[in-house]
Amino acid sequence: MTAVERQVVVPVPPDRLPALRRRISGVLITTQILGGLGVATGIALAAVLAKEVSGTESLSGLAPTATVAGTAVLSMPLAALMTARGRRPGLVLAYLIGAVGAGVTVLAASIGSFPLLLCGMAAFGAASSANLQARFAAADLAEPEHRARAISLVVWATTIGAVLGPNIAAPAGRSVTGLGIPAAAGPFLWAAGIFLISAVVVAVLLRPDPLLTARALAPAEEQSPAARSLRAGVAAVAASPRARLAVVTVAVAHTAMVSVMSMTPVDLAHHGAGIDLIGLVISAHIAGMYAFAPLMGRLSDRLGRLSGIGLAVGLLAGAVFVAGTAGDSHGQTAFGLFVLGLGWSAALVSGSALLTDSVPQPARAAAQGLSDLAMNASAGLGGAAAGLVVAQASYAWLNFAAACLLLPLAGLALFTRGRQTEKAPASG
Secondary structure, eight states, rough: OHHHTTTOOOOOGGGGGGHHHHHHHHHHHHHHHHHHHHHHHHTTHHHHHHHHSSSOOGGGHHHHHHHHHHHHHHHHHHHHHHHOOOHHHHHHHHHHHHHHHHHHHHHHHHHTTTHHHHHHHHHHHHHHHHHHHHHHHHHHHHOOGGGGHHHEEEEEEHHHHHHHHHHHHHHHHTTTGGGTOGGGGGGHHHHHHHHHHHHHHHHHHHHHHHHHHHHSSSSSSOOOOOGGGGHHHHHHHHHHHHHHHHHHHHHHHHHHHHHHHHHHHHHHHHHTHHHHHHHHHHHHHHEEEEEHHHHHHHHHHOOHHHHHHHHHHHHHHHHHHHTTTOTHHHHHHHHHOOOOOOHHHHHHHHHHHHHHHHSSSGGGHHHHHHHHHHHHHHHHHHHHHHHHHHHSSHHHHHHHHHHHHHHHHHHHHHHHHHSSSOOOOOOO
């Protein structure tokens, strides 16, 4: 046995599982609030900082793009670490890399190096990867019939940080002006401290490790190290139509959401909206993404994962229609963005739960990392293409393109439902 295998947690008695689930969920919710706060605080002024350092507005979009790219690139290595050693080391490392990235971003801003800034922003994306992986950690020990609800509670916790983050960006900027650091880099200095706190909370309190505990509870035939490899995770997704649907659902929903959301402020400004109104529209969108996640989790647990995905497709389709036909109606655009957030929430919760249900326990961490890789890589491409579509055509055509992405997803969902009548989530 390896050192890691010797440290596997002794199986928890059944009567202690409910209390352990609550404690693990509480720790994950706490770190999700902190991590979401750190990410939102930094991202709020990322484009502004990139413009100041590069000296041109045309390069400002590369900063958030670098963050998305970093999140995608780090998804599989972090999944490999979690597969080998458990959730705790992976989450701690992700937050530490995010803290280092935030520090490098501050240094880059101070010396005026744009390439170094992009490197820092890419490492900063590791914190986003940790926030995404936390939802799967919540599912490790959840009862199968309550798995979506467990995921949704962690997703919901992001609401607090996502709302507070942009609001503390300004005081964070003012706090560093006396240190010779550009004000736009102040939020990243604060984010570095927040990520360090998150890493400490995970290292100290996320015990026993939920993934290792779930493995200890698994049948003996599922204890083979080969069954936990990255190759096994990819093979498990490839072998399961429902797992493939889950990966496609999350990737398509995230791509559609990021593409439309990223260009909505541009369209609103084109139609005369001020910064305050744009902020309110994006705030409503964020509320749709996170605040109603527990509702989406309950619906997915009660009605089934495929029904949850069907709801997501319907909401996303309605959202892009409303937003794409809004024209100069700011209220209609705001409503469309709110519904877009709801659709994303339903897709993320139902898709994540379906993926966890559909692959064997040993391969879950690797399969989940693959899902996050596909999710962020496709969204990065979508976000980059969105600007080109709006520049060459219009915001309405961008929404039409997003609707076209939903058609194959809807077809795959119907095909999967037709091949296999939805059944109760797999145990384990």
